[in-house]
Structure formats: C-alpha cells, structure tokens
C-alpha cells in the first residue's frame with residue numbers, strides 16, 4: 001500500500017502550447033496524474049501524442065520563451081513550474097533524472113564513458129576526481145557492465161547499444177534520484193536487449209526505492225513492468241488506471257486499437273489490425289473526442305462533445321477513461337482484448 005509520503009509527483013492540469021508561425025500547437029492538454037515510490041507508470045500512445053513534451057515540461061526542459069505551460073507539477077510539496085531556474089536546476093538531474101532513447105544524444109563521443117559519469121558525479125556534489133571515478137566504476141558495475149573497471153575507460157562507440165543504455169542509466173543514478181523518467185529507452189534496441197534493459201530499470205526501481213515513468217509507443221514494452229498505465233492521444237489522457245485492470249479490461253477504443261495492433265502470444269496466428277488513419281495535427285485537433293475520426297465505435301455525441309476523463313458512474317471500481325460509450329459496451333469490447341500478464345496469475 002502506498003501512503004501519502006510515498007507520493008513523489010502530483011501533476012495537475014498540465015497544458016503545453018507552442019506558438020508557431022502556423023498557429024498554436026496544443027501539444028499537451030489538461031494532463032493530471034500522480035507518481036509514487038515503487039510505481040512504474042507506463043505512458044503509451046502513438047507518435048505525436050504528447051508523451052515526450054509532458055515529461056520535458058515536468059523536467060523544465062522546454063524553452064520558457066517559446067512555450068506556454070500551465071497547470072501544476074508538485075514535487076515534494078513544491079510546484080516545479082513556478083520554481084526559479086536555479087532552484088529547478090538543483091532538482092533536475094539530481095532528484096528527477098531522465099534517460100532518453102538515443103544515448104548518443106547524452107554521451108559525448110570523444111570522452112571516455114567513465115569520465116562522463118564521473119563528471120556528472122562532480123556536477124552536483126563536491127567530490128574529488130579519484131572518488132568520482134571510483135563512483136563511476138561502481139555504478140557501471142551496478143548496472144551490469146562486465147569488467148566495469150576497464151570498460152569505464154572505453155569511448156561510447158566501443159560499447160554496444162545495450163551497454164550504452166546501461167551507461168545512461170548509471171549516469172541517471174549518480175545522485176540517487178527519487179524519480180527516473182525513461183523516454184523510449186529501448187526503442188533502438190533488439191528484442192532480447194530490450195528485455196534486459198527493462199529488467200534493469202525494474203531492478204533499479206526496487207533497489208533505489210524510486211518511482212519510474214516509462215514512456216513508449218509500444219504496449220508490449222510496459223505490459224510486464226508497469227503498475228499504472230496512462231494512454232495518451234492528441235495530447236490528452238484517454239485512459240488511466242492500474243496496469244492490471246487496463247490489460248485485463250481496457251475501456252477506451254483507442255486502447256483497444258493499440259492492443260489489436262500489438263503482436264502477442266495469444267494472437268500470433270491471427271492477423272494484427274492496425275488503427276486506420278493517423279493521429280491528428282495538434283494545430284487544429286478534431287472537435288469532440290479527438291479520436292472520433294478514427295474510431296470504429298463512434299456515435300452521435302463523439303464529433304461534438306468531448307468526453308471528460310472519468311470513472312464510469314455504473315462501475316466505481318473501474319478506472320478512468322474518456323469515452324462516451326456505455327459501460328456495457330466498454331466491458332464487452334474490453335473483455336475481448338484481455339491480456340494475461342505473467343505476474344497476474346498469482
């Protein structure tokens with residue numbers, strides 16, 4: 001059971017707009033969620049659904065001059081969105097660390113991997129060079145780099161893709177963060193290595209007793225490790241709740257679409273059904289429910305009335321979705337998509 005002191009992050013009504021020459025891009029609209037210690041929040045949605053922008057906003061990594069951000073991001077009782085830049089810098093990379101898809105975006109090709117981690121060690125703490133190097137080796141060893149002592153002297157290109165991602169995780173752990181945000185951490189890796197990195201993230205979560213936000217466009221990536229799932233589309237939350245419930249009985253047609261297009265053991269022999277069409281431009285998102293133009297289940301209210309994200313009134317034990325369909329329809333269609341996860345059998 002999580003108690004209130006386990007609450008790490010409380011995001012309320014996060015909204016991000018980019019003014020562009022073509023108009024305002026409404027990248028994130030009214031996004032609210034929490035993250036607690038021990039939780040792995042899986043954020044899933046197609047390309048352009050606002051997953052990365054939400055996390056960049058939380059980290060304070062969006063250009064303030066060219067972005068309009070509103071809402072609240074409460075971390076340890078403080079709203080990160082109104083914190084002075086120097087205060088925010090103390091939190092970013094220290095209490096909240098981030099791992100990106102492309103390690104080369106963060107690892108400098110000309111410096112030894114161990115040296116770069118040692119640099120990160122000295123950035124927030126007054127530690128001598130020798131001690132920082134020792135800590136870097138220790139962290140590399142901790143994230144499963146074999147012969148860490150000698151491999152620390154390697155340059156990034158001497159590491160395999162999986163090892164580079166491990167090094168990025170080591171770098172993120174330098175200051176014992178309480179939140180680790182991983183944005184598509186395994187997209188560039190082959191399936192076997194992907195599974196190893198996901199395992200490492202889980203192990204790190206348990207050992208360091210932190211909260212993890214795991215962003216992906218692939219439901220398969222979060223199927224085994226997420227404890228909570230947030231499904232995003234066109235900058236909005238379509239469905240949000242405990243992972244077990246969402247994989248057992250997804251309630252939103254967009255989540256059904258994602259599941260129908262996902263290869264799984266049960267479906268290996270039947271055809272995968274991709275969601276027809278493409279996500280909308282966020283310069284002029286559709287009226288009503290943003291998913292209605294692509295939705296096989298749409299009916300009268302969908303093109304004009306935007307359904308609020310809410311728990312169905314008939315089913316208070318269910319989780320929140322933003323869809324006009326009746327609870328009966330959600331139950332019936334959701335039940336057909338039920339996915340058995342390894343951990344759920346017990």
Ligand SMILES: Nc1ncnc2c1ncn2[C@@H]1O[C@H](COP(=O)(O)OP(=O)(O)OP(=O)(O)O)[C@@H](O)[C@H]1O
Pocket residue numbers: 018020025026027045046047048049050051052053054217282
């Ligand atoms: N600096 C920017 N200026 C204008 N629009 C932007 C900017 N950054 C992102 N966007 C737009 O915001 C929307 C959300 O982008 P975001 O990167 O969060 O998507 P995503 O869900 O992370 O997608 P992907 O799976 O491709 O990483 C997209 O429509 C994108 O084009």
Ligand SMILES: [Mg+2]
Pocket residue numbers: 051052053183
């Ligand atoms: Mg992204």
